[in-house]
Amino acid sequence: MTPALRDLDYFGLDELLAPEDKMSRDAVRQFVEKHVMPRIEHNFATESFALTLVPAMAELGIFGANLKGYGCAGMNGIAYGLIMQELEAGDSGLRSFASVQSALSMHAIYAFGAEEQKRRFLPEMAQGKILGCFGLTEPDHGSDPAGMETRARRDGDGWVLNGTKRWITNGTLADVAIVWARVDEGIAGFLVEKGKPGFSARDIKGKFSMRASVTSELIFEDVRLTDGERLPQARGLRAPLACLNEARYGIAWGAVGAARACYNCALDYAKSRRQFARPIGGYQLVQAKLVGMLTEITKAQLVCLRLGQLKNAGKLRAEQVSFAKRNNVSEALKIARSARDILGANGIVNEYPVIRHMLNLETVNTYEGTYDIHTLILGRDITGLAAFE
Numbered sequence: 001m002t003p004a005l006r007d008l009d010y011f012g013l014d015e016l017l018a019p020e021d022k023m024s025r026d027a028v029r030q031f032v033e034k035h036v037m038p039r040i041e042h043n044f045a046t047e048s049f050a051l052t053l054v055p056a057m058a059e060l061g062i063f064g065a066n067l068k069g070y071g072c073a074g075m076n077g078i079a080y081g082l083i084m085q086e087l088e089a090g091d092s093g094l095r096s097f098a099s100v101q102s103a104l105s106m107h108a109i110y111a112f113g114a115e116e117q118k119r120r121f122l123p124e125m126a127q128g129k130i131l132g133c134f135g136l137t138e139p140d141h142g143s144d145p146a147g148m149e150t151r152a153r154r155d156g157d158g159w160v161l162n163g164t165k166r167w168i169t170n171g172t173l174a175d176v177a178i179v180w181a182r183v184d185e186g187i188a189g190f191l192v193e194k195g196k197p198g199f200s201a202r203d204i205k206g207k208f209s210m211r212a213s214v215t216s217e218l219i220f221e222d223v224r225l226t227d228g229e230r231l232p233q234a235r236g237l238r239a240p241l242a243c244l245n246e247a248r249y250g251i252a253w254g255a256v257g258a259a260r261a262c263y264n265c266a267l268d269y270a271k272s273r274r275q276f277a278r279p280i281g282g283y284q285l286v287q288a289k290l291v292g293m294l295t296e297i298t299k300a301q302l303v304c305l306r307l308g309q310l311k312n313a314g315k316l317r318a319e320q321v322s323f324a325k326r327n328n329v330s331e332a333l334k335i336a337r338s339a340r341d342i343l344g345a346n347g348i349v350n351e352y353p354v355i356r357h358m359l360n361l362e363t364v365n366t367y368e369g370t371y372d373i374h375t376l377i378l379g380r381d382i383t384g385l386a387a388f389e
């Protein structure tokens, strides 16, 4: 097993997992070992996502994993979290691909679509034959999506869509974009299929983070849509924000995978690298760093497990998801930086996965609500006072 994918279970949490959840996790870990690790550095170097991975991911039930019916695997929240963790131990871009397909695009159709839309899209999305993307962010509206300028105007019994979405994962790969737009009554969601006249997408190049993931800009110029292309149950900003809860849940778990990969790598390195005639792992300062990593990973694992229990019981609050996303991602980022430091000069080359994870986690700390936005969400929850404006 590649060291980066090795398990870390200091508190014996495995004993608390159901056998079938562990089987799902182990199958995804093997997939990452066999199919992702041999090529991930190439994809990161060439700013590309390996679409050849998609059929095997579909076979493992990764797409729409926790949705019921429509050809989806119907996994519980803990199994879903565990597979996100394994994907992100490979690369955050791989987990992002799965998050956007499942938690954002499929979930939007599942929760807010008409029965006909669900039947048409979900089974093929579960098989990876239709890819989705989720367009909420705009060039001038990131943390504050309520200010969005993309607009759908009524035209007879249809709609005309105009606007730009930016920083959209899988934008040019997607067959269907879930697009959030202002309408007279508030915010609405639309299904915009590739090839629609007036709809174009182009990739954002030159990223230093998430290079093995496609990030795009979507442009809508007088795109004509029918009522059948609107998500009928999505009314107001609460609809896209509900989709974000699902994705943030997966990220909270996923970040632990990236952190674990960095820790494993730093531990092995510290035991074998000798300076001043001794392994550097024998020095107290290095041990303090490793113990700090172990502690934060273990705490994040405990947060995830409880998060999963609450989700399975239908009791999970959005603010608890914010707590977990904020904590686990920022701790994973600190762990990646610390691991990079332990590797010295070797910490900056792609012979080791650490610098790739570290750079990716800069994005993960920003998207799906920045660290500070989640601070404000929690601040509002405990004080009853909103500090966004």
Ligand code: TGC
Binding pocket: 095, 096, 097, 099, 100, 134, 136, 137, 142, 143, 144, 145, 146, 169, 236, 237, 238, 239, 241, 242, 244, 245, 247, 318, 367, 368, 369, 370, 373, 377, 388
């Ligand atoms: P606010 O007044 O708080 O809420 C508006 C309405 O929405 C409801 N609501 C939620 N519902 C479900 N889940 C949540 N998490 C919710 N948060 C709020 C709320 O009850 C209200 O409902 P109603 O019926 O009363 O109208 O809205 P606000 O404009 O003050 O904004 C609050 C804020 C700042 C927290 C929100 O805008 C926010 O979360 N901003 C961050 C934006 C963000 O996270 N964007 C992510 C884009 S997608 C992405 O990054 C994908 S990355 C790819 C990958 O996942 O891998």
Ligand code: FAD
Binding pocket: 100, 134, 135, 136, 137, 140, 141, 142, 143, 144, 166, 167, 168, 169, 170, 210, 215, 363, 366, 367, 368, 369, 370, 371, 372, 373, 387, 388, 389
């Ligand atoms: P801004 O909102 O401009 O924030 C800049 C800084 O200001 C941050 O530090 C922020 O915390 C701070 N700030 C903002 N408001 C406040 C406030 N009220 N108080 C204190 N501080 C504040 N979006 C999608 O819709 N779909 C996707 O698939 C998607 N994929 C992405 C993939 C990548 C690789 C990246 C980098 C982004 C992606 N995003 C996506 C966009 C992402 O969600 C946004 O970048 C994020 O929400 C932050 O918005 P912003 O970049 O405009 O930053």
